[in-house]
Amino acid sequence: MKLDRLIARHRFMGRNAALRAIGAGRVRVEGGVITDGHTEVSRFCTVLLDGEAVQAAERAMYLVMHKPAGWLSATKDPLQPTVLDLIDDPDKETLHIAGRLDKNTSGLLLLTNDGRWSNQLMSAESKVPKVYRVETHEVIPPEAVEAFEHGFYFHTEDITTLPAHLVILGSRLARVTLHEGRYHQVKRMFHRVGCRVAALHRESVGGLSLPGDLKPGAWRAMTPQEIDSAMRSAPHA
Numbered sequence: 077m078k079l080d081r082l083i084a085r086h087r088f089m090g091r092n093a094a095l096r097a098i099g100a101g102r103v104r105v106e107g108g109v110i111t112d113g114h115t116e117v118s119r120f121c122t123v124l125l126d127g128e129a130v131q132a133a134e135r136a137m138y139l140v141m142h143k144p145a146g147w148l149s150a151t152k153d154p155l156q157p158t159v160l161d162l163i164d165d166p167d168k169e170t171l172h173i174a175g176r177l178d179k180n181t182s183g184l185l186l187l188t189n190d191g192r193w194s195n196q197l198m199s200a201e202s203k204v205p206k207v208y209r210v211e212t213h214e215v216i217p218p219e220a221v222e223a224f225e226h227g228f229y230f231h232t233e234d235i236t237t238l239p240a241h242l243v244i245l246g247s248r249l250a251r252v253t254l255h256e257g258r259y260h261q262v263k264r265m266f267h268r269v270g271c272r273v274a275a276l277h278r279e280s281v282g283g284l285s286l287p288g289d290l291k292p293g294a295w296r297a298m299t300p301q302e303i304d305s306a307m308r309s310a311p312h313a
């Protein structure tokens with residue numbers, strides 16, 4: 077929300093009066109004086125007017141998890157265990173998943189309560205690369221590389237997939253980089269080249285790789301560098 081709106085709402089003072097108060101240096105955001113009323117402030121910032129609290133900072137959470145296969149990428153389910161059951165934190169109910177994985181997929185999973193960050197990370201426009209290691213039941217045909225680059229038409233969504241980078245690592249093993257995240261996308265793309273996916277593991281999102289110290293089921297808070305690097309592009313593996 078814009079700072080002037082937040083101040084105006086607090087004291088019912090109207091936006092012009094709020095702008096004047098801000099311009100006069102009476103408002104602090106995270107301890108620093110801000111004089112531009114159009115500054116965006118998130119709910120994770122403390123805001124003071126004349127030293128009085130206008131907004132108390134909410135706790136921002138950014139978690140990285142090594143999702144084990146067999147756990148549901150959901151925050152609630154009446155029947156099955158979800159990845160939230162793996163988290164032991166009093167504020168875990170505020171979390172949502174930034175980019176779900178299928179139940180039988182393992183690897184890098186991000187959870188947060190910052191909707192702006194997760195929307196930006198997962199939006200089609202951001203084109204943040206996601207890298208998956210894929211094991212297949214059938215031998216991967218060499219033509220798959222070009223087919224993935226060219227894209228596949230998905231009738232249900234009426235879209236053609238963005239160019240995906242496929243590296244064949246073995247007769248039934250590959251690494252694929254996607255710049256979008258459609259429903260069962262990796263499985264559907266492999267199906268088009270005659271392969272059923274036997275195992276799927278997400279290795280990275282943007283510039284963030286699954287930390288080597290995280291065993292399946294383990295999680296931890298992300299460092300500020302990790303929060304930033306998830307949004308950045310990484311070179312193809």
Ligand code: URA
Pocket residue numbers: 176177178179181259260261262263264276
């Ligand atoms: N593509 C899939 O098919 N499944 C996932 O879990 C992620 C990408």
